[in-house]
Amino acid sequence: xxxxxxxxxxxxxxxxxxxxxxxxSRRLNCVASNVTARLRELEQSVxxxxxxxxxxxxxxxxxxxxxYAQARExxxxxSALEHFFKPDVPRGVLRLGALDVAxxxxxxxxxxxxxxxxxxxxxxVLKRASYTLEQMLMERAVDLALxxxxxxxxxxxxxxxxxxCLRLVAPAQIASPGEIDWANTDVLLFNSDCFYRSVxxxxxxxxxxxxxxxxxxxxxxxxxxxxxxxxxxxxxPDVMLPAAHAHGLHAMTPPDxxxxxxxxxxxxxxxxxxxxxxxxxxxxxxx
Numbered sequence: 258x259x260x261x262x263x264x265x266x267x268x269x270x271x272x273x274x275x276x277x278x279x280x281x282s283r284r285l286n287c288v289a290s291n292v293t294a295r296l297r298e299l300e301q302s303v304x305x306x307x308x309x310x311x312x313x314x315x316x317x318x319x320x321x322x323x324x325y326a327q328a329r330e331x332x333x334x335x336s337a338l339e340h341f342f343k344p345d346v347p348r349g350v351l352r353l354g355a356l357d358v359a360x361x362x363x364x365x366x367x368x369x370x371x372x373x374x375x376x377x378x379x380x381x382v383l384k385r386a387s388y389t390l391e392q393m394l395m396e397r398a399v400d401l402a403l404x405x406x407x408x409x410x411x412x413x414x415x416x417x418x419x420x421x422c423l424r425l426v427a428p429a430q431i432a433s434p435g436e437i438d439w440a441n442t443d444v445l446l447f448n449s450d451c452f453y454r455s456v457x458x459x460x461x462x463x464x465x466x467x468x469x470x471x472x473x474x475x476x477x478x479x480x481x482x483x484x485x486x487x488x489x490x491x492x493x494p495d496v497m498l499p500a501a502h503a504h505g506l507h508a509m510t511p512p513d514x515x516x517x518x519x520x521x522x523x524x525x526x527x528x529x530x531x532x533x534x535x536x537x538x539x540x541x542x543x544x
Contacts, residue, residue, distance in 0.1 A: 263332070269328055272315065278296075296315075354402045356452075363403075363519070388452070394523070403519055423493070423516065425510070427484065442490060443488060446471060448473050460515070521536045
């Protein structure tokens with residue numbers, strides 16, 4: 258079977274609805290011979306006679322009537338697709354990967370209003386760690402990442418979205434970083450693909466801090482419970498330490514502990530109007 262063409266289906270439907278080739282040609286603004294040729298091509302493609310030729314007129318066959326019901330639906334959907342996109346109205350499916358810190362506070366502030374304003378944009382939002390997000394961008398598994406930055410890479414572009422303060426969190430009885438007995442203290446951090454872990458490990462090295470050990474726990478709820486119980490200290494973004502967790506904890510900000518900027522990051526060769534529309538929206542302060 259030869260591949261069907263949309264034009265053939267349109268011509269066929271016009272003949273069925275207009276009642277003749279001549280009437281259909283007027284509606285299609287073309288010559289009747291063109292309509293006749295498309296009908297013969299269509300019949301060859303489907304391998305069935307769709308019309309009987311009687312004394313210069315066409316009479317639909319039972320096969321033609323059944324085929325029309327399906328063809329009309331295809332033509333109607335194709336006509337609707339011609340108007341699928343409208344000027345200045347974003348539409349599409351965006352895949353967004355984000356750090357937990359962005360999902361905790363920033364995205365809950367801006368995504369609901371975006372989804373209400375632009376209902377034709379479908380979002381897929383995934384939580385991943387920093388270096389995983391960069392890899393997903395490189396593999397085109399996401400269109401945009403909200404992650405630590407700026408990322409220096411020839412294939413990637415970034416824009417600052419917001420900045421988080423990092424906190425050194427210790428049991429409530431520890432008044433300052435100087436009171437921590439590092440040699441007998443565990444440091445509780447996320448896995449090695451977490452940017453905040455690398456920042457805090459660099460801070461410890463810079464200050465000559467050598468803890469008893471670094472334990473990997475990928476849950477702030479568990480980490481805070483352990484710190485509260487006096488089992489160690491941790492480093493986390495300020496937004497991940499809500500008031501509900503503050504009891505029994507002391508969050509400190511050493512003056513040389515770096516801030517944690519979060520950037521929108523995307524592939525330079527993956528720029529689309531919808532993507533940049535969304536990036537600009539994220540950079541607009543919430544009302």
